[in-house]
Amino acid sequence: MMEKMIFGRYVPADSLVHKMDPRSKLTIIFLFVCVIFLANNWQTYAIIGIYTFFMIGLSRIPARFLYGGLKPVLWLVIFTFLLQIFFTREGTVLFHLGPLKIYEEGMKMGFYISFRFFFLILMTSLLTLTTTPIEITDGLETLLGPLKKVRFPVHEMALMMSISLRFIPTLMQETDKIMKAQIARGVEFASGPVKERIKAIIPLLIPLFVSSFKRAEELAIAMEARGYRGGEGRTKYRQLSWKMVDTLQLVFLAIITVLLILFRS
Amino acid sequence: MDISLSHVDYRYQANTPFERLAIQDVSIDIPSGTYLAIIGHTGSGKSTVLQHLNALLVPSEGTVAIGDKEIKAHQKNKDLRKVRQRVGIVFQFPEHQLFEETVEKDIIFGPMNFGVTEADAKKRARVALKQVGLAEEILEKSPFDLSGGQMRRVAIAGVLAMEPDVIVLDEPTAGLDPRGRKEIMDMFYQLHQERQLSTILVTHSMEDAARYADQIVIMQHGKVAKKGTPEEIFSSPGELVQMGLDVPEVVRFQLKLEEKWGMNFEQIYLSIEQLSSAFANKLKRGVRL
Ligand SMILES: Nc1ncnc2c1ncn2[C@@H]1O[C@H](COP(=O)(O)OP(=O)(O)OP(=O)(O)O)[C@@H](O)[C@H]1O
Ligand SMILES: [Mg+2]
Numbered sequence: 232m233m234e235k236m237i238f239g240r241y242v243p244a245d246s247l248v249h250k251m252d253p254r255s256k257l258t259i260i261f262l263f264v265c266v267i268f269l270a271n272n273w274q275t276y277a278i279i280g281i282y283t284f285f286m287i288g289l290s291r292i293p294a295r296f297l298y299g300g301l302k303p304v305l306w307l308v309i310f311t312f313l314l315q316i317f318f319t320r321e322g323t324v325l326f327h328l329g330p331l332k333i334y335e336e337g338m339k340m341g342f343y344i345s346f347r348f349f350f351l352i353l354m355t356s357l358l359t360l361t362t363t364p365i366e367i368t369d370g371l372e373t374l375l376g377p378l379k380k381v382r383f384p385v386h387e388m389a390l391m392m393s394i395s396l397r398f399i400p401t402l403m404q405e406t407d408k409i410m411k412a413q414i415a416r417g418v419e420f421a422s423g424p425v426k427e428r429i430k431a432i433i434p435l436l437i438p439l440f441v442s443s444f445k446r447a448e449e450l451a452i453a454m455e456a457r458g459y460r461g462g463e464g465r466t467k468y469r470q471l472s473w474k475m476v477d478t479l480q481l482v483f484l485a486i487i488t489v490l491l492i493l494f495r496s
Numbered sequence: 497m498d499i500s501l502s503h504v505d506y507r508y509q510a511n512t513p514f515e516r517l518a519i520q521d522v523s524i525d526i527p528s529g530t531y532l533a534i535i536g537h538t539g540s541g542k543s544t545v546l547q548h549l550n551a552l553l554v555p556s557e558g559t560v561a562i563g564d565k566e567i568k569a570h571q572k573n574k575d576l577r578k579v580r581q582r583v584g585i586v587f588q589f590p591e592h593q594l595f596e597e598t599v600e601k602d603i604i605f606g607p608m609n610f611g612v613t614e615a616d617a618k619k620r621a622r623v624a625l626k627q628v629g630l631a632e633e634i635l636e637k638s639p640f641d642l643s644g645g646q647m648r649r650v651a652i653a654g655v656l657a658m659e660p661d662v663i664v665l666d667e668p669t670a671g672l673d674p675r676g677r678k679e680i681m682d683m684f685y686q687l688h689q690e691r692q693l694s695t696i697l698v699t700h701s702m703e704d705a706a707r708y709a710d711q712i713v714i715m716q717h718g719k720v721a722k723k724g725t726p727e728e729i730f731s732s733p734g735e736l737v738q739m740g741l742d743v744p745e746v747v748r749f750q751l752k753l754e755e756k757w758g759m760n761f762e763q764i765y766l767s768i769e770q771l772s773s774a775f776a777n778k779l780k781r782g783v784r785l
Contacts, residue, residue: 299511408592412590416609
């Protein structure tokens with residue numbers, strides 16, 4: 232039931248994107264989120280689109296899997312699109328849809344915003360699909376390292392993040408298991424009146440909460456038993472290494488940025 | 497109610513990079529009233545097979561027939577609730593499914609979902625609680641205040657209270673103490689005897705499989721490696737060891753006897769009583785040690 236979920240999942244593969252240093256991947260994602268706002272006409276959106284799909288190609292994540300996993304999000308994208316075209320009232324009227332007037336500007340905004348949303352989702356999913364939670368955390372901790380000087384709890388943040396990422400699949404499995412147990416006891420999650428379906432959530436949520444709290448406690452005890460004392464003076468087993476690919480990828484994104492600036496209107 | 501699986505394949509996470517063929521070409525017949533044990537190494541697909549028995553999983557290939565309901569691959573299967581009402585399933589670590597405020601409410605949850613009235617369900621709860629060997633005082637307690645073993649029993653009572661025709665057990669006694677283990681297993685066996693309840697048991701205990709089952713299926717790497725009566729299954733210990741399994745202690749003992757003293761019993765005995773009387777007979781007839 233929860234099998235198709237792809238958020239927070241790592242898909243092992245032997246690809247250029249997998250080999251990249253998490254620091255460069257995180258930097259690229261951060262820059263991408265900024266750069267995407269440069270796009271404001273179809274040429275620039277096309278450039279962003281080509282870049283996104285090029286990166287997906289490089290990552291060797293099967294397109295069918297990505298599509299299956301992002302299907303629920305696609306509805307959100309379509310919803311955004313509809314919101315835009317119905318509620319923007321600028322430019323010339325393109326056509327009438329019953330009592331509604333569809334404006335040129337609304338159409339444009341609808342396309343642009345939903346595409347921007349879509350590309351952002353693709354790129355960020357790509358990050359978690361090709362990078363293990365540990366790598367993401369290590370990368371983030373190093374990148375945010377300077378903030379330690381102003382007493383920002385970088386290590387704790389990174390730890391919290393890696394724990395949450397690590398437990399997403401576990402939680403999914405658990406959800407699946409408890410759902411099955413309750414379905415066997417006559418609960419209907421997928422059909423029936425809405426009111427019944429909302430009530431059906433309770434036999435699922437309570438056991439999930441109970442087991443999550445139990446797991447958190449066990450984890451805390453296990454960490455203490457192994458002498459965890461926070462980030463002070465902690466060394467790392469895995470060393471991050473910046474490679475040629477990483478530099479090239481950053482240069483590539485720089486070129487894309489220049490192209491965007493040239494083509495934007 | 498007869499259940500049969502014919503040529504069933506199941507793929508977890510089909511169409512993703514994590515796709516995994518968990519069971520392959522599994523055919524098993526379970527006529528009404530059978531006590532079937534499924535044994536096999538960890539990861540061999542036992543739990544996956546079980547979940548087909550009440551349509552929690554729909555086969556990727558093949559057909560599952562539960563009573564007169566056929567569940568086929570590649571089609572929409574509706575009305576599965578009726579099936580689920582008649583096939584009760586006790587999962588591995590069933591205590592994780594408890595959620596209500598009181599034990600009583602949790603036990604009547606299943607029956608009431610299937611349309612039993614509250615008064616009736618409460619009666620059933622009392623009966624079920626007795627069957628699993630718990631005292632009635634517990635009914636008003638919160639299930640989360642119980643010990644692990646008690647929680648397990650409450651969860652089992654919740655399934656029994658649905659009064660199914662078929663009961664499916666996925667290692668129901670894993671993690672219980674030896675006495676609790678025997679109590680629970682004996683209780684299921686008694687139900688099976690009294691009500692002709694079809695029982696399907698997944699177990700890692702060869703002793704339980706030998707003691708209770710009429711039929712045994714061995715799973716290996718997602719396929720049915722062997723089927724037969726306990727006598728047939730346990731008469732070739734070499735094969736079992738190869739599959740990462742073992743024979744019951746009695747059988748091991750008999751083999752040791754044969755090896756050490758060159759005795760030859762005509763058959764495999766699955767209980768210590770049978771073995772000792774056969775042994776005594778031999779001694780009477782004057783076999784020299
Ligand atoms: N939700 C799932 N997603 C992907 N693969 C799964 C899932 N559940 C089980 N599997 C795989 O299917 C195979 C069979 O699993 P199954 O749970 O049926 O084994 P089992 O015989 O019950 O093992 P055990 O004795 O440990 O309970 C295993 O290799 C397992 O990794
Ligand atoms: Mg199992």
